Amino acid sequence: MSPLLEWLVENEPSFRKTRLPSLYSDLTVQKSTNPEGYAANVTAWASALTRASLAGQLPLEQRLILQASDDLLNALASAQYGRPSGLGSVLDDCVRQGKMVELHDFLASEKSIYTRSWIPSPWAVLRWSLRQVGIVGTGSYEVNGHLKKGSLVLVPALEEVWKHVQRLRDRSAQGLTDRIMSRETFLKELNDLIRGTLSDQDVTVLLRYLSRDKHTLSYDDATIKFKAPASTTPEPITHEDRSIANLKSLISNLTLQIANLNTRIATLQSTAQTSVKNGNKASALSALRSKKLAEQSLASRTGTLHQLEQVYAKLEAAADQVEIVAAMQASAGALKTLNHKVGGVERVEDVLDTLREEMGKTDEVSGVIAEPLDNTAVLDEGEVDEELESMEREERSKREALERAEKERRDAQEAEATRRRLADLEGIETEARSKEQAADPVEQGLSRSIEKMQKLHLDGRQQPQVAEGAS
Incomplete structure (x- = not known):
């Protein structure tokens, strides 16, 4: 097993050893016999090539560009399964899906790679149809078991590096000087973030992507300038920007x-x-x-x-x-425009006078509407007072009834509480008497002995008196 394949088996989840027979099988045949399996294998190969490229494991250590050639097939060769068959078809599908873009087209195009017309060109339809039936033209990367030489920009790899660029951009303050840096400094800090080394061609592709597709910076041969936070597009590089970048x-x-x-x-x-x-x-x-x-x-x-x-x-x-x-x-210009729309103090005074006049008319109309329709009808204030007094008396009666009911309820509660306290006292006295009756038997015996002795003493004193009477 080649070092590259060993690395993929260890680090790429879709490259388990049990899947290698399917991944290394003839994908051109699998495309017609098992479309679902073919689609899964294309996704696995695209992910594997992207991950290996970012990790610097491909034959040419470029992180964002895939160099298609037989060298890549040889690097992926397995002693058991041989070279991957149909890898060129995988690259063709990735190009068609926009996951890979030919390097020349990527750098030359003024349109974003994310801008796709929903109506394909007739030539694109014809070429895709020919590939479906196995008749491939010179544009295909599959050439009789070999790979056509070419350079393909890996869009998923660009999107992964873009996440690191966002962190680098967010670390800069919003001031102009903080948003400017030299190309050398930008590359050094980005390499530290991705823990790798981007080649000069990688940097060229990345800057083109960040400027055209992400609209996050502008650049020239020596200077990088991130866009302002409040701006939608990056500002062009000026002579002052170059001086600031050089000084930093x-x-x-x-x-x-x-x-x-x-x-x-x-x-x-x-x-x-x-x-x-x-x-x-x-x-x-x-x-x-x-x-x-x-x-x-x-x-x-x-x-x-x-x-x-x-x-x-x-x-x-x-x-x-x-x-x-x-x-x-800009604020002064905005104020000037707004003041011009206001029209000056005289116009404001005219508007206020007109407003007061119209408000007065509105009040007059409201007063007329509020007047009673029958001017002969006279309101009897006495009847109103009597009705009010009747309502107040009724309310007092209700309140007094509620107060009486509340007082009776409190009296009943107090009587019940008193009854309970008396019952508790009687229970305490009964308990005390029970305790006295259940006292120590020794003490009760002593008490009875003392009572007997006292009784004998009294009887002894009374007997002589009885004898004297008998004599």
Whole structure:
């Protein structure tokens, strides 16, 4: 199994080992005998080629462009199943579905790849019909078991990279200077996001896609400019934009150089100290001389960086002022247009006078409508007062009845509560007497003994008195 096929089996869900016999079978025959299986295999191959391209696993490490040739067939060859049969038909179908676009057509077209006419051209219909019956022309990538050489832009790969570009765009602030960067900086930051390396041809295709199909930026050979958040289309690159991009690139390069110099100085200092400890005077002097030169270069570059940062700060302020003045100018124009539509103070006063007059007429009409139709009818205020007093008496009666019912209910509740408390007290007394009767038997026996003794004592005192009486 080739390294590319091994990678697909490990990383592409549609390339399970059990599916390899179907994927490597003759797809041109399968197209007529099993259309559903053929469609599933085309989808699997399109996904696999896109994933492998983004991962840099294809013979030519281009992330967004597929190079069709026999080299691709050889890279996909399997010792058990051989080279994939009918891969050219897969590429033909992907081109027809818009998943792949020939590189020349992609770069030359002014229309978006997402703009598709619902009426195909007669030649496209004829070519598709010929392919259906197996008569393919020179435009097909299937050539007797071989692949016609060609470069195909992978649209799903572009859409995947577009997600990373959105994150890169969103990281930039809304100011003009933040939306501008050099092409070199754009490529470096994008490569960090996708964790790969885009070739120069990849970058050309990507920028064309972002400008024409996504309308997210404008660009030239050295400068990238994202569109403003409130704008629908990107603005063209100006001379000032190129200057800003160049200045930002210089600041970035100087910052990197200063970091490298600081690292070099620290390394030379450590080398000198080690040489002194080892008694190697010559090595220590050489390291110190190099350190001094690096320190001089660091001081020079730090000063230059400071100056460039000051210039960049001024550019930022100037760019913000331009946008502020432009906004104020647009606001002034809008106010002027609105004031012109208003027509001045005199026209407003005329309008207000007319409005007051019409409102007065409306009030007069309302007063006339409110007058009674029968002017002889006189309202008897006494009858109204009597009816009001009757209603008030009825309301008082209802309220008093409610208050009496409420008072009787409260009295009944209080009586019930009193009865319950008395019953509780009687229960407590009964319980106390029961406890006294159930006291300790020893104490009861002592009490009875004491009572008997007292009784005997009393009887003894009474017997002599009885004897004296008998004598």
